[in-house]
Amino acid sequence: xxxxxxxxxxxxxxxxxxxxxxxxxxxxxxxxVVTATMVSNPAPTTSQGDLGDLVTTDASxxxxxxxxSGAWPGALLFSALAGAIWFGTWFAARSWKxxxxxxxxxxxxxxxxxxxxxxxxxxxPASY
Numbered sequence: 536x537x538x539x540x541x542x543x544x545x546x547x548x549x550x551x552x553x554x555x556x557x558x559x560x561x562x563x564x565x566x567x568v569v570t571a572t573m574v575s576n577p578a579p580t581t582s583q584g585d586l587g588d589l590v591t592t593d594a595s596x597x598x599x600x601x602x603x604s605g606a607w608p609g610a611l612l613f614s615a616l617a618g619a620i621w622f623g624t625w626f627a628a629r630s631w632k633x634x635x636x637x638x639x640x641x642x643x644x645x646x647x648x649x650x651x652x653x654x655x656x657x658x659x660p661a662s663y
Contacts, residue, residue, distance in 0.1 A: 551571070602660050613654060
């Protein structure tokens with residue numbers, strides 16, 4: 536099969552599945568094409584039923600749709616704290632020995648960033 540041939544992807548008849556893989560990735564230098572034809576009837580469809588009160592289309596009713604606005608102070612505080620610790624580490628590295636300052640400051644910055652991102656995650660809307 537030529538690398539420019541895409542005729543295999545044409546759906547000339549129903550119930551056909553085509554799998555195409557290329558090597559190396561993202562090129563058409565070498566291709567393997569596998570096709571399959573469904574020989575029996577598909578499985579019967581099932582009804583979803585009545586969802587009732589399980590699904591809402593009104594975001595004002597859903598408490599988690601807008602995130603937790605009470606997390607702003609923590610997000611700002613820990614973000615500022617992480618920046619201040621990193622600046623202090625940088626300043627200590629300039630006036631002191633470089634690697635001991637970063638050895639002490641980096642774990643402190645990572646802890647502050649962890650708490651900052653935990654609070655930032657609370658600000659985001661919930662994903663279902």
